[in-house]
Amino acid sequence: MGPPPPRRRRYGLRVDFVEAMKLGAGAQTAGFRHLHLDITGSTNVEALARGQEDRLWVTAREQSAGRGRRGRAWSSPAGNLYASVVLTDPAEPRRAADLCFVAALAASDAIIATAPRAATAMTLKWPNDILINGAKVVGILVEGAHAGDCFSAVIGWGVNIASHPDHTPYPAAHLAATDTALNVDIYFAALSDAFAKRLELWQRGAGFAEIRKAWLRRAAGLGRRIVVRLPSGDIEGIFEALDSEGALILLDDAGQRRPVSAGEIFFPGLVPSSIGL
Numbered sequence: 001m002g003p004p005p006p007r008r009r010r011y012g013l014r015v016d017f018v019e020a021m022k023l024g025a026g027a028q029t030a031g032f033r034h035l036h037l038d039i040t041g042s043t044n045v046e047a048l049a050r051g052q053e054d055r056l057w058v059t060a061r062e063q064s065a066g067r068g069r070r071g072r073a074w075s076s077p078a079g080n081l082y083a084s085v086v087l088t089d090p091a092e093p094r095r096a097a098d099l100c101f102v103a104a105l106a107a108s109d110a111i112i113a114t115a116p117r118a119a120t121a122m123t124l125k126w127p128n129d130i131l132i133n134g135a136k137v138v139g140i141l142v143e144g145a146h147a148g149d150c151f152s153a154v155i156g157w158g159v160n161i162a163s164h165p166d167h168t169p170y171p172a173a174h175l176a177a178t179d180t181a182l183n184v185d186i187y188f189a190a191l192s193d194a195f196a197k198r199l200e201l202w203q204r205g206a207g208f209a210e211i212r213k214a215w216l217r218r219a220a221g222l223g224r225r226i227v228v229r230l231p232s233g234d235i236e237g238i239f240e241a242l243d244s245e246g247a248l249i250l251l252d253d254a255g256q257r258r259p260v261s262a263g264e265i266f267f268p269g270l271v272p273s274s275i276g277l
């Protein structure tokens, strides 16, 4: 009789003990590595703790303390994707905000590759959400840490695949509602590949200019009236463009162009439709 199988620990379980999600072949070729956990508080926190390990993906089947933007919690049951990647010195720190757009484009590429029905109704909401018929399916949290001279960025994706939470402050949806064969393994392989390609384009290709152009082609509300919620109150106007720093350019009712680099946007009069989502 051989030795008993290793006992499963709930926390900090390494990839060899759980059914591992696989990196896409392109991501492996590009030198990315992968740590898959059964359950963790937050894959972003795990990744930030490994800030020196460039090109490391950290994924988890479940999170017990998933973090969203604006200090919100991110509901994280099994069946959805929780994935973070560490990039050590990816660019000058002043260009770190570009990563929001690189990340959103990669996640949208992965939807096109794996969820063709949802993809027909997909738009990107500034700065880094993905909507299907106006309802959120992907949220992205980019965080940074300095250690000595080194700057690490961690990008975390939460992707609603098998379910979406109720009672969110915004309408939410999930991808398998229309693309029923989709699961986290299929989506993660596509995301890791798409991210390797978009990162390469940003770092070694045409930089932010190309990313900006591609993002704008999929943007929600471009050329339309939007509301921007700022700490100082709401402002309204036309979503005219994205500048070279990723700020949203709002043409207000007084004809002033106002760059917005932080805030939340809303589309007045748009009711998310629900073709099964």
Ligand SMILES: O=C(O)CCCC[C@@H]1SC[C@@H]2NC(=O)N[C@@H]21
Pocket: 041, 042, 043, 044, 045, 063, 065, 066, 067, 068, 069, 070, 072, 074, 081, 082, 083, 084, 129, 138, 139, 140, 141, 156, 157, 158, 159
């Ligand atoms: O509020 C948002 O829209 C951003 C949500 C980001 C959630 C993901 S899930 C994987 C990673 N780990 C976290 O704790 N948060 C991000």
